[in-house]
Amino acid sequence: MTVLLKRPATRRSVLRGMLGGASVGVALPFLDVFLNESGTALADTGAPIPVRFGTWYWGLGHTPGHAIAPKTKTGPGITFLEECKSLKPYEQHLNYFGGFNMPLDGRSNYTHFTGWVASRTGSAPSSNSDIPAPTLDLLVADQIAGNTRFRTIDCTSVGIPRENYSARSTNNRAAAEASAERLYARVFGGEFADPNKGEFTPDPKVMVRKSVLSAVREDSKALEKKLGAADRARLDEYFTSIRQLENQLDLQLKKPEPNAACTLPERPRKEGDEQHIKAGLEVDTVVENHRIMAKLMAMAVACNQTRIFNMVFSDNFSHLRRPGQTYTHHLLTHEETWDKELGYQPVAFWFNCRQMDAFATFIETFKSIPEGAGTLLDNVLIFAATETNYARVHSIDGVPVFTAGHAGGRIKTGLHVVGNGDPITRVGLTAMQIMGLSLDTWGTRSLQTSKTISEIVA
Amino acid sequence: MSIRPLHSLLVAGVALLALAACGSAPPPTAGADPTVRLLTEPQYRQIIADVFGSQIVVGGTFDPMVRTNGLLAVGASQAHVTPAGLEQFDRMARAIAAQVVAADNRDVLVPCRPARAESADEACARAFFGQAGRLLYRHPLSAEELRVPVAVAGEAADRLGSFYDGLAAGLAGMLVSPSFLFVIESTEPDPAAPGKVRLDAFSKAQRLSFFLWGSTPDDALLAAAEKGELHERDGLEAQVERMVASPRLESGMRMFFNDMLAFEDLARLEKDSLIYPAFSAAVAADAREQTLRTIVDQVITHRGDYRDLFTTRKTFISGPLGRIYRVPVARPDAGFMPYEFPEDDPRAGLITQVSFAALYSHPGRSSPTLRGRAIRELLLCQKVPDPPGNVDFSLFNDPNAPQRTARDRLTAHATQAACSGCHKLTDPIGLGMENLDGAGQLRTDESGAPIDAAGNLDGIDFKDVAGLGRAMRENPAAPACVVDRLYAYGTARAPLKSEKALLEYFTGEFADSGYRVPELLREIATSDALFAVKAPAVQSAAVVQPAPGDPS
Known part of the structure; x- marks a missing residue:
């Protein structure tokens, strides 16, 4: 190998040290007895079950x-037609939100x-x-992400x-997990501490990693002075x-x-495995x-590994396709x-149906x-949205949005909310308020709103 | 929408170029703020390979960057590190560090042996971090910069009972440090221009090494920086000469052209296996490699005319590519072999290769619009406007209608005023590639109808894709584009409007050299313009607030 860093040396074997670290034996099986009578809080700590926030995305609307x-008026009852059956x-x-606009x-x-x-x-973007x-x-993460991995x-x-x-700005956007195997490894791999396992052994390597990061952070502070x-x-x-x-x-x-709700999920099939x-x-x-x-x-x-979750089922240009067909969705x-x-366009409609089927699967997964x-x-509370109302003509007014979940009882459900042309930001503002943000106004220019959708607030 | 008179603009541009080229020195530029750029994925990988060897495996996912002025390397100057991104960097750092100190590598990569393998050895750790840190941070470490990893390694070695595990901990810390992950430029007062600043010597070394090699400066370049030689014309020219002659130029230029052609998407390019059974992930990987080899062979190895990339029949071929190109490969398992398409073959030039033709297509069909747009934006540096947001496409594009070819379908767009302006920029070019299907395979008809690949590029008529390549070769926007992109790549920023004359000067010099890329690189790398910076506006530490949600 050609490397910039090297020395001529002879090989030798070195005994590797064994990891130290004390084992802390704690056997505390989690039973429902640890919940309070209403089942909304932990009896031993009194801490309420946290309310978490997520998004679900599908491309190309309805x-x-x-x-x-x-509907002409907000009220209970959503009439699901073929695509959403x-x-x-x-x-x-x-909840379903229809008739909101995007000025x-x-x-x-x-x-x-x-x-x-x-x-x-x-806010409306100024470029693509x-x-x-x-x-x-x-x-919402800034408010509630707190004490999770x-x-x-x-x-x-x-x-x-x-x-x-999900992004903080144009140039501040994380990569999504795009593989089930990698997602499993990241969350439930070797660094996952099973809350219901009796034994817990702090890993000395984790202690070392923490001291490494602390040192890096301290050492790097001087850099700030050099920058604009x-x-x-x-x-x-x-x-x-x-x-x-x-x-x-x-x-x-x-x-x-x-944590009784937490059970180690099945490991996804790896590449090379049957059914991968x-x-x-x-x-x-x-x-x-x-x-x-x-x-x-x-x-x-x-398992309290996160309180914020974002799932993209299909991309915003929905490149979904069927084998042997020259046309993507x-x-x-x-x-x-x-x-x-x-x-309607029958094949495009078929894809739209599959997307709503997937949304139902997502909801059922949390319900199960x-x-x-x-x-x-x-x-x-799941905020499920797309980028167009009718993809055929790229219309964005009337873009459909759903919420799913009960947000710990903070939201009323089963409602069809009629927007009457109000800005779509009313849905996001209300969702964030339900999640506990002290936010009176959200959005910019004509998308700015301070109107909570009070009909859904419990 | 009115159509930009491209050809007349280009003709005027050529006249300006000719005038600009008469001068003997580049027009001055005030430059811009010094940059702080996050390492791109290819740069990160190249540095690890250069410093520790290509046997070190780098895994993990990098946060996406925004292509700016046609390059991810320019977008890197605005990129942030997200919490998930740092988690990935940390994971990569630990995996790399573990490999560096593993038994198979430590005798080569660690410059000393510890007194006892089971405990800390400050002297040996100091020697290792002194060497490695200089390459990773791209300057000699200050006493404090060296103290930190040595202390971390010592503490970790004691806790874990292993000198090498401690060393790995210290190295992992370096690899997540902003001093490694960000290429941070510093300025100092310019003695030749009182009241102004210049990049310090190590920042100049960084600009040179990332420009030419896509990687960290080597020992000789750092030594030249230390001695102040990069501030002197002779010293700068000597280093540039050495770097342009180095084998590392090849990997640097591969990285540049991979970025310019937006080839990062080839890694996950997907085609419908029923429609294109010959296409596979292996084909996609080899197609990328084929094009990069073709480029390097033409412009670096043989120092050929850049414009010939659009017409050359010389390339390289592998077993998987042989199947999709339908040409016999004598030794399919022997990797890449030189290959030349015959004179009567329609394939000539980069755009006729599978990489470009397949990447700018749909999974199950070609796309003249995507191809035309890619040629305009990536190879000619011309902006094609975004499609309007209120068009009913189904009015003119009906798969059940008698329009069987892409030309038939796209011609229908001309009936829509809102579409025709942009499609006239892209489609006459993209339709010239219609003899290549969505996987880049040759075809003569679509749905039983013969393909008409004739068209016009900025005033030059062509009748097939090889003719399109010749038209591109003669288009003055093509060499001007690579000049623009290389200058942006070197400075890690979009060229300023005030630098128009400078770019024209470089383009003129490029033409005078016979469009030799190494000459262009030398011209840019030795220019004052590459290093020109303004004094950055520095805020006091007191006014910087923590980011929202800071958990500390």
Whole structure:
């Protein structure tokens, strides 16, 4: 090998030291007896079950007239049409928001981009890569991410890490986990401390890692003096990331609280294993990867590894495809014949149906995990949105949004909320307020709003 | 939407270039702020390979960067480190450090042996970090910079009972330090221009090494910086001469062209296996390698004319590529072999290679629009406007209609005023590539209808894709584009509007050299412009607030 760093030397064997570290034996099986009578708080600590926040993203919107029947007034009851029929069993766990607009004040509608940026940041982008403000999940994370291993867990089932619609700014966007195996390894691999395991042994290597990071942070402070304002902000962000990692290590050094909702999920099949699902954009592959990743993500939430989770089922241009077909989902929305009898583009519609099926799977995954007296779905709020109303013509007014989950009882559900042309930001503002943010106003220019959707606030 | 009269602009540009080239020195530039750039994924990987050897495996996921002025390397100057991104860097750092001190590598990579392998050895740790740190931080370590990893390694060695585990801990710390992850530039008062600043010598060394090698400065370059030689013309020219002659130039230019062509997406390019059964992940990987080899062979190894990249029939081929190109490969398992497409073969030039043709297509079909846009934006540095947000595409693009070829379908766009302006920029070029299907395979018809690949690029007619390549070769925007991109790559920022004359000067010099890329690199690397900076506005520490949600 040719290396810049080397020395001529002879080989020799060196005995490696054995790891030290004391084993702390703590046998505390977690039983429901540890909950209070209402099942909403831990009896021993009195701490309430945390409310967590997540987003679910699908590309290319709905088929208008075939997804949700429109209403003229906000009220209970959502009429699920063919495209959304798989959501019907979850009506009492959902809200649907229709008729909200996305005023751009003369800015361009950057196709398949403006829609998600505006609904998640409250501001219209000024270019096809501009993310002008933090997405709402990160604003919620700043409030509640606190004492968990991961500030957020971001996943995509399309296998492309950059397809993550959570970002603090244009140049401050994490890669999404794009592989179920990697997600498992990151969350439930060797560094995971099973809260319901009796034995807990602090790992001396974790102690070493923590001291390494502390030293790096201290040593690097001098750099700040050399930098201009913008670059100092970037260095501050770096330090925040270092502290988050230190926080993560702190948690790994403590015996986690017993947690009945947390069970170690099944390890996904590895490459080379039978039934291994490769990453890819064939719709069956995406659906299966989404199913597996949703389970891991939900269990990561139940196991208190994170309080913020983001799932991208399909990308904003939805490159989903069926084997042997030359047209992707996105191309179909623009180029497939509109069937006069059916009233829609049949194959594009088929893809839209698969997406709503996947959303139902996501909801069911959270509903299937018992937590407290109910399920995990009772203690989460999921903001599910897309970037267009009708992809065929790139329309963004009337873009559909759902919420799922009960946010610990803070949100009313089963409602169809009629926007009457109000800015879409009302949904995000209300969701953040439900998550406990002291936020009176959100958004900029005509997207700015201070109008809470009071009908859904419990 | 009106159509930009590209050809007339280009003709005017050529006249300006000719005038600019008459001068003997580059026009001055005030420069911009010094940069703080996050290492890109290829740079990170190259540094680890250069410092510790290519046997060190680098795993993990890097946060996405935003392509700016056509390059991720420019977007790196604005990139942040997210919490998830740092977690990945930490994971990579520990894995790299463990490999460096592993029994198979330590005798080569650690310059000393500890007195006892089971405990700390400050002297040996100091020797290791002194050497490694100089290369990783790209300057000699200060006493404090050296003290920290030595102390960390000592504490860790005592706790873990292993000198080498301690060393790994200290090294992992270095690899997550901002001094490694960010290429931070520093300024100092310029003695030749009172009241102004210049990049300090190590910052100049960094600009040179990332520009030419895509990696960290080597020992000789750092030594030249230490001696102040990079501030002197003779010293600078000697280093540039050495660097341009170095084998590392090849990896540096591979990295540059990979970025310029946006080839990072080839790694996960997916094609429908029923429609294109010959395409696979191995084909995609080899297609990228083929194009990068073609480029390096033409412009570096043979110091050929850059413009010939658009017409050359000389390339390299591998077993997997033989199947998709449908050419016999004598030894399919022997890796890449030189290959020359025959004179009567439509394939000539980069855009006819599988990499470019397949990358700028859909999974199950070609895309004249994506291809035309890629040629305009990536190879000619011309901006194609984004599509309007309110067009009903189905009006003119119906798979059940009699329009069987892409040309038929796209011609229908001309009926929509909102579309025709941009499509006239992209489609006449992209349609010239229609004899290459969505996987880059040759074809003569689409859906049974013969393909008409004739078109026009900025005033030059062509009748097939080879002709399109010839038109690109003669287009003055092509060499001007690589000048723009190389200058941006070297300075890690978009060229300033005030630097128009400077770019024209470089383009003129490039032309005078016969469009030899090494000459262009030498010209830019020895220019004052590459290092020109303004004094940065520095804030006092007291006003910097922690980021929201800082858990500390």
